[in-house]
Amino acid sequence: xxxxxxxxxxxDSHVVKSVPAGPDVFFIDKHFIHEVTSPVAFxxxxxxxxxxKYPEKxxxxxxxxxxxxxxxxxxxxxxxxxxxxxxRENCKxxxxxxxxxxxxxxxxxxxxxxxxxxxQPGMTIVCGDSHTSTHGAFGAIAFGIGxxxxxxxxxxxxxxxxxxxKMRISVEGELGKGVTSKDIILYIIAKISAAxxxxxxxxYAGSAIRNLSMEARMTICNMSIEMGARGGLIAPDETTxxxxxxxxxxxxxxxxxxxxAYWKTLKTDEGAVFDKEYHYDAADIEPMITYGTNPGxxxxxxGNIPTTEGMEGSNKTSYLKSLDYMxxxxxxxxxxxxxxxxxxGSCTNGRxxxxxSVAEFVKGKRKADNITAWIVPGSREVEKQAHAEGLVKILxxxxxxxxxxxCSACLAMNDDKIPSGKLAVxxxxxxxxxxxxxxxxxMLASPLTVAAVxxxxxVTDPREVFAN
Amino acid sequence: MAYDKFTVLRxxxxxxxxxxxxxxxxxxxxxxxxxxxxxxxxxLFRDWxxxxxxxxxxxxxxxxxxxxxxxxxxxxxxxxxxxxxxxxWAIYDxxxxxxxxxxxxxxxxxxxxxxxxxxxxxxxxxxxxxFAAVQADPATExxxxxxxxxxxxxxxxxxxxxxxxxxxxxxMQNGFDDIDYLLNMxxxxxxxxxxx
Numbered sequence: 001x002x003x004x005x006x007x008x009x010x011x012d013s014h015v016v017k018s019v020p021a022g023p024d025v026f027f028i029d030k031h032f033i034h035e036v037t038s039p040v041a042f043x044x045x046x047x048x049x050x051x052x053k054y055p056e057k058x059x060x061x062x063x064x065x066x067x068x069x070x071x072x073x074x075x076x077x078x079x080x081x082x083x084x085x086x087x088r089e090n091c092k093x094x095x096x097x098x099x100x101x102x103x104x105x106x107x108x109x110x111x112x113x114x115x116x117x118x119x120q121p122g123m124t125i126v127c128g129d130s131h132t133s134t135h136g137a138f139g140a141i142a143f144g145i146g147x148x149x150x151x152x153x154x155x156x157x158x159x160x161x162x163x164x165x166k167m168r169i170s171v172e173g174e175l176g177k178g179v180t181s182k183d184i185i186l187y188i189i190a191k192i193s194a195a196x197x198x199x200x201x202x203x204y205a206g207s208a209i210r211n212l213s214m215e216a217r218m219t220i221c222n223m224s225i226e227m228g229a230r231g232g233l234i235a236p237d238e239t240t241x242x243x244x245x246x247x248x249x250x251x252x253x254x255x256x257x258x259x260x261a262y263w264k265t266l267k268t269d270e271g272a273v274f275d276k277e278y279h280y281d282a283a284d285i286e287p288m289i290t291y292g293t294n295p296g297x298x299x300x301x302x303g304n305i306p307t308t309e310g311m312e313g314s315n316k317t318s319y320l321k322s323l324d325y326m327x328x329x330x331x332x333x334x335x336x337x338x339x340x341x342x343x344x345g346s347c348t349n350g351r352x353x354x355x356x357s358v359a360e361f362v363k364g365k366r367k368a369d370n371i372t373a374w375i376v377p378g379s380r381e382v383e384k385q386a387h388a389e390g391l392v393k394i395l396x397x398x399x400x401x402x403x404x405x406x407c408s409a410c411l412a413m414n415d416d417k418i419p420s421g422k423l424a425v426x427x428x429x430x431x432x433x434x435x436x437x438x439x440x441x442x443m444l445a446s447p448l449t450v451a452a453v454x455x456x457x458x459v460t461d462p463r464e465v466f467a468n
Numbered sequence: 469m470a471y472d473k474f475t476v477l478r479x480x481x482x483x484x485x486x487x488x489x490x491x492x493x494x495x496x497x498x499x500x501x502x503x504x505x506x507x508x509x510x511x512l513f514r515d516w517x518x519x520x521x522x523x524x525x526x527x528x529x530x531x532x533x534x535x536x537x538x539x540x541x542x543x544x545x546x547x548x549x550x551x552x553x554x555x556x557w558a559i560y561d562x563x564x565x566x567x568x569x570x571x572x573x574x575x576x577x578x579x580x581x582x583x584x585x586x587x588x589x590x591x592x593x594x595x596x597x598x599f600a601a602v603q604a605d606p607a608t609e610x611x612x613x614x615x616x617x618x619x620x621x622x623x624x625x626x627x628x629x630x631x632x633x634x635x636x637x638x639x640m641q642n643g644f645d646d647i648d649y650l651l652n653m654x655x656x657x658x659x660x661x662x663x664x
Contacts, residue, residue, distance in 0.1 A: 016653070016656060016657055016660045017653065017656060019635050019649075020634075020635075021633055021634035021635060022633050022634060022635025022636065023633070023635060023636075025650065025653065025656075025657075027657070027660055027661070027664075029664075036500050036501070036552075037500075037551070037552065037553070039502075039503040039504070040502075040503070040504065040505045040553075043503070043504060043505075048647070050651070053654075053657075054661070064497075064500075065500075065501060077501075079501035079502070080501060082501075082503055083501055083503055086503045128551060128553075129550075129551060130549065130550050130551040130575060143575075144550075144551035144575055145551060145575070145578075146551055146552075146553035146556070146575065146578060146579035146582060147553040147554075148553060148579065148582035148583060148645065148646070148647075149578070149582065149646075151647060152646055152647055152650055155647055155650065155651065156647070156650040156651060156654065156657055157657060157661065158650055158657055159646070160635075160646045160649065160650070161578070162633070164574075194488060194545065194548060195488070195544070195545040195548065195571060195573070198545070198571070198572075198573060198574055199574060225549075225575075226549075228545070228548060228573055228574065230574055230575075293488075294488050294490065294548070313596075314485045314486070314487055314543050314544075315487060315544075317485070317486075318486055318487035318488060318543065321486065411492075411497040411550075412497060412498065413497045413498060413500065413501070420520070430490075430492070430549060430550075432490045432492040432493065432549060433492070433493060433515065434492065434493075434496055434515050435492050435497075438496070438498075438515055438520065439520070
């Protein structure tokens with residue numbers, strides 16, 4: 001029998017038809033929608049005079065533009081309010097399940113999907129958001145799509161895409177103290193570049209990956225897109241099954257046993273061939289931080305920004321343009337740079353484990369005076385748990401401002417903007433120019449590193465604070 | 469929705485040699501708040517094109533009247549980051565029908581083909597030739613032919629072929645989109661869904 005990868009098994013079982021000399025007609029099991037990339041799709045359905053084929057396969061929540069204060073009140077920003085209202089109207093009209101602002105399961109779409117158990121192994125999942133790759137942590141094929149494709153899924157439950165090439169990235173061994181899954185993924189992206197996995201779907205493997213919790217695996221898969229990959233996934237195992245058991249939408253009783261038996265078959269056959277493979281040693285990975293304007297521009301916190309040696313032409317010009325935006329110079333160290341803002345949140349690091357690790361770190365300490373510290377839970381469920389565990393009190397005592405769930409300062413569509421010129425160290429996923437607000441400068445790091453920065457007010461390796 | 473047919477395009481071009489141009493630069497998130505697909509061209513490359521007061525930045529290529537045309541030539545890894553189709557809407561709405569680069573991000577490329585903007589991937593050497601020719605003479609014309617799958621620098625006759633699958637090629641030339649195709653196979657999809 002042919003040896004196949006996990007990606008092959010899921011992809012091939014969802015192809016309705018292969019168009020000759022064209023893409024596959026690819027069936028989608030679950031579709032998430034939010035307020036920003038769905039309104040034009042619904043509008044086009046109306047123009048075509050067609051409806052939603054399988055409304056029960058789509059789940060909605062407003063997350064991108066929503067305010068993170070006073071969520072019980074009418075949204076002040078008119079355009080944001082219109083988008084959220086349009087989402088409500090569309091969900092009502094077509095019978096789509098909506099987790100609205102203020103409801104028990106409201107939150108960032110990639111946080112609530114797994115929390116509700118909607119996300120399950122072997123599924124195909126899409127959303128008009130590139131961080132849909134997060135759901136790959138459960139052994140699902142999950143990726144971001146454009147609004148035309150949102151319309152296709154609503155209308156036909158299918159999209160037309162060519163199968164990606166296959167890449168495996170293996171990380172073996174034990175992670176050092178103070179090193180997290182965020183550091184693993186920032187390390188990988190720095191190694192293979194922001195475009196290094198374009199055209200590929202990545203499977204993450206190896207003992208260091210298997211030892212991670214589901215939250216930590218989601219952080220890794222979430223950032224697959226930051227190296228250009230269509231998506232990333234991890235074979236499901238006991239950690240996955242334990243996380244899913246008893247969740248609202250996971251199968252129960254006999255159905256659970258049946259599902260489990262199937263999920264256990266979801267792994268890459270020994271000897272299956274990938275188009276590309278990378279191997280890394282967990283022991284080589286240290287706390288990471290980005291210094292430029294794409295996620296591939298990362299170094300260890302105690303490292304130096306690369307010099308322009310060996311660069312030429314537009315490559316060098318683009319590199320210097322990026323450093324100029326950041327206000328950094330080639331060859332210099334980033335450690336000790338004064339920081340203005342820290343942000344803990346987003347679909348990358350806005351889960352309970354992330355908030356817990358920040359709280360443990362800052363417990364009994366106080367943020368530096370020059371720091372404004374925002375912490376934004378990924379969902380209402382995370383917020384509730386943070387309160388229940390006493391984490392909110394710890395964080396507030398340390399000078400953090402806890403806000404309500406949403407995408408928030410990750411992409412600054414709402415009022416949570418880093419002011420122009422200010423430097424933020426953030427647990428989010430993108431350090432693009434202006435991403436956190438026009439003129440804002442962003443350095444990406446793990447929740448632990450962000451916690452250390454909050455305390456010292458400067459770019460700091462979290463292991464130094466441990467030592468003290 | 470269906471778009472204008474695209475067969476052969478002959479036009480001057482706008483050069484943007486910057487690498488890793490992400491979709492947040494093409495259209496910043498704060499301009500994604502529309503509920504209709506209108507007016508995105510005004511905010512194309514907003515923060516590179518205008519200062520905080522809204523005055524045009526003289527050094528940005530879209531503000532340089534020397535350059536115009538329906539073709540945008542860009543640096544490597546164009547369209548990375550967010551899946552926002554609004555980025556392509558902004559490019560289309562501004563007046564471009566073709567983007568040329570030596571490397572495109574995946575989702576962006578798909579989004580282009582879905583709304584009738586042709587992404588043409590060329591070799592790094594050919595991209596350099598195009599940049600040099602257009603920068604030396606902004607009146608330089610480039611021809612992009614879908615039937616021939618070929619891009620030609622008309623001043624010198626140098627050309628290169630490009631990839632596009634037969635299905636998308638047919639769609640672009642007829643102004644069809646994927647939904648037309650998918651709606652026609654509704655019963656096959658139903659049968660597939662029932663078998664799962």
